[in-house]
Amino acid sequence: MLSIRPLALLGALLCAGTAHAQTATECPQLPPEAAVRWEVQPGPDFVFCRAMDVASGQQAFAVTVGRSATFKPRRNDRVGDRVTIDGTRTWWHAPDNELTGALVRETLLELPSGDYAHIIVRARDEADLTRSLSDAESLHFSDVHLGSK
Template sequence: MRTRRLLFCMAALLPLQALAELPTTCPELPATTGLAWETVAGDDFLFCKAVREDGFQAFSVMLRADSPFRERMSLREEAGRIDGHKVRWYRGQLPNEEAIVRETLIELGKDLKAHIMLRVEDEAQLADSLRLAEQMRFNDSRIGSN
């Protein structure tokens, strides 16, 4: 009986351990980009928007234990590298919008994923946002860098 109670208590604490593993800061942006983070933190996520001084959102990063984003081979686009991680960008769609959308997912640890997304209006903005996203670094001690 005592063992069963101990196992129950340990299982009840597991989600709290996952929450404790979330980073408290967004990835590092190079100073030369002119970008700054706008953040929203929730119980199980940290959402970071990389925004220029003129308000243009270059890309966003959702840090959480799991992501609803799933890679689909038929939507594969550009290949790249972010902080030592090989990435494949995937084409996305937004209802009622003509925007160009790209998404990728990086597994940063056992219980932490970074879902990176960008939405732009043309190919020039796409190239610029991809370049900027690929310059960020995951330096938080809970994230680690490759």
């Protein structure tokens, strides 16, 4: 028979891990209903945040936060209507992606800190694309910063 104390400790540890993932300043805050978690890979002047689907272990989308804009949106690649991500109006772009066959959407945000966030979604089908775009459009960048400038 299990005692309540180990179960309570296990629950506290699980909650602490979730809280840490949600409060990391390197990556934007995920929406509470998202079934993804961040994997963080820091670089010299950027951080690469991979939103990993908890159930499948597959990447749902990624965000690169950096001091310079590495993605150059092209007007001809715009798809759909304008969207708002954390108060910033933007467009999703669908670059030519004949090689992999994946559905790809990208956008670029300039953050209040002066850094840039490049969001890229790669999906196998329309259902995955819709889910990942919804999660990406619900990100919050207010606490994201790359350390001292």
